[in-house]
Amino acid sequence: MDIIPAQDTPDYTTDPKTLPPLNLPEGVASRFVETTSLNFHILESVPKNLGNTRPPLILCIHGFPELAYSWRYILPRLADAGYYAVAFDQRGYGRTHPPNLKSIPGHTFRPSNLIKDTITLVHALGYTSIHTIVGHDFGAVTATYVTLARGSSAPPDFVRSLVLMSHPWKGIPPIPFNTSPNPSLHAPPQQDSDPYAATRDPHIHDSLANIPDRPRKHYKWYYCTRPSASEMTNPTGPPLHTFLRGYFHLKSADWPGNHNPPPHPLKSWTAPELAKMPHYYVMPRDSTMREAVEHDMADQDASKYGTNWLSDDDLSVYVDEYTRTTFGPPMNWYRIQTSPEAASDAMLFVGRKLSVPMKFVAGRQDWGTYQEPGAVEAMESGRSVEGGCYLGTVLVEGAGHWVNQEQWGRCVEEILDVAGHVKT
Template sequence: MPDEPAVSPLPSGIRSRHLALHDLNLHILESSPEINPRPGSSKPHLIILLHGFPELSFSWRKVMPPLSQAGYYVVAPDHRGIGRTTSVNSPAGQISFDDDLTPFCMLSLVKDVVSIVYALDYDHVTALVGHDFGSLLAGYCALIRPDIFRSVVMMSAPFPGSPTLRIKSSPSHLSLGEMAARLQDQLATLIPPRKHYTMYYSTRDANAHLLRPPQGLRTFFREYYHAKSADWVANSPHPLPSASASALAELPHYYIMLRDQTMPEAVMNVRHLHEGVPAWLTDEELSVYVTEYSRTGFQGGLNWYRCATDAKWSSELEVFSGKRIAVPAMFISGEKDWGTYQSPGVAESMKERVCERMEDEDFVLIEGAGHWVQQEKSDAVVENLLRFLGKVEDSFMKGDQTNPPI
């Protein structure tokens, strides 16, 4: 298996290799400082970057070199079932809908990230950064193992915290999966009838729809990335008054879909030929996503949503009910990203309840960016990450007792 992403060469300073982790041959991109800037430390501090869906480790290509130039060892993996990461049970990289879901549940994904840390011969991570679904994974990593993940940055998807422990079955004690199913029923009563994208992504047919869209895979990727970026003028995100079906219907069709639509149909024709190719995602860069997903399919990433919307898998997280993220936390999103508001009240809860140490200045909405913020406005993302990291490391140097020194 070749080590570099297909078609487009990696930016200078980024290398590609594989790590052997329990049942995985895990692909990572890495970027190291030329000189360890911290005298007395045997190796540079580690940052791990977790991508979302439908993305790859390649999505961090613009962020990695400047972070390593600032003195950090930066690693971005392809998640299980995605890109060039393969399992011993699926060496060709193809994942079937009928495969065991256990490796894709949240606790298994957290185990994957912990395993990366140890495989790199580290015992902690200075900052764990997650985007989109990677934000949810980063949040759980920090919640469950604060001894390893010393700070966390969640991007483009606010972290809701662990689900409430159900003492009894009642409308006020529903699992995440049960709540998703109930919302789906309510959305179906709207005119026209709707459905939630996470429930659609959990269906058997979703992979085939995404892999063989009517407009072709390249055009679908271009339209999907455009629809969720700041380039699409129809994106005008704002807080919603409630989580009712009627309020959620205000979200774009790539979140609250028409009941009979596929995702490729939901974003079809959002771009016009005269709009050209954005500088943040060239045709050459787009080819990396098209080539990798055409080879593996989308089922590996879709399995995340299946576990999140199925009560069998979401209920196991109730063991962490009431537990808060104790390490320093940051949230970054694009100002034009509906992802900040797609779950009403979650962003506010993340700041005020779920995270013990998220300062107001560390809830950042970057102007001129949409959902793909680290690709659309990488310079601003790097600037905010380095500002946050500076504060985190200063607090450790001053003897902050809430975390062991790094």
């Protein structure tokens, strides 16, 4: 595959502040928060009866290919419970943009900058801590790194509790240890190891590409290739609305393919195991994502699905935003996460575990829970979460990957439960 590094985004030809307002539910407002690095587009819901107290902040972070808009139904319910609820378009997404409308350098999509983005935004809002940070999909990566860097269940630290959705946390990969010890010293304690490491195929891409009769490739690395963003944004077949309707449908509980067989743990990071996942995760080797989606949607009547949680008007928000921005800037997240830059930033947190009250929430029909073998088990066993902090794994019925939209009411319940575990 023609893997490329993160790319500088094009200059902005339209000032996002001049765009038509989004059609938002009652109780949700949109505005821009100006900082020296980015002008963040946020959605926010404020409690109706503030009294003399300042409400605790719950910050919600979206994934790919999503927007702050994905939290539109959750924010006002959190505000009804007494919280100041905020979601923002992440770097490279939606209406968030540099103050000068110039290019966003590709190297700024690395994890350390995502931490700084979050801290900068929260301080601009007038807060010095996040009561609960909630991350879905790639937003869970941002939420995890912010929590690793500045998370503690007791003040004065920055993150007090955490909800990860649809993207479990396996932990920081180990770095070489005890490779040059002083022979006169006692041997150091044995390091905790990943029980899945021994079975990990170091040549996984070649192995996937050479599966007999059905060669495959991993979607994350496809998203890092040169043509992927253009192939997804600029259709040679169905329009973007049709593609995104299919993409959202196939990863939801509405698609029969997520029920037979149902998502389940994979034994190892090997081609035969990864190939058990649907094409939206492990694609046909010679297909684009558009082609993979079109193939799997061939026997589906898209007009019958998703309208209960993603109406055509809702979907049009995503279509309009990605038509304007393209998928290019968000693809930088994949290019960075599979690059040495991400590994370098991760080294800062070697040996560190998540140490705040937290839950993992996902749809029962979400293969994303299992695409990294051993990730859920790492949280549950304490390999990636400090003892006493993990409040449980919640698999929500009637939801696939888009659990925060498909079953937003259940998500509100779980967020509030975690928020209630914060000691004040």
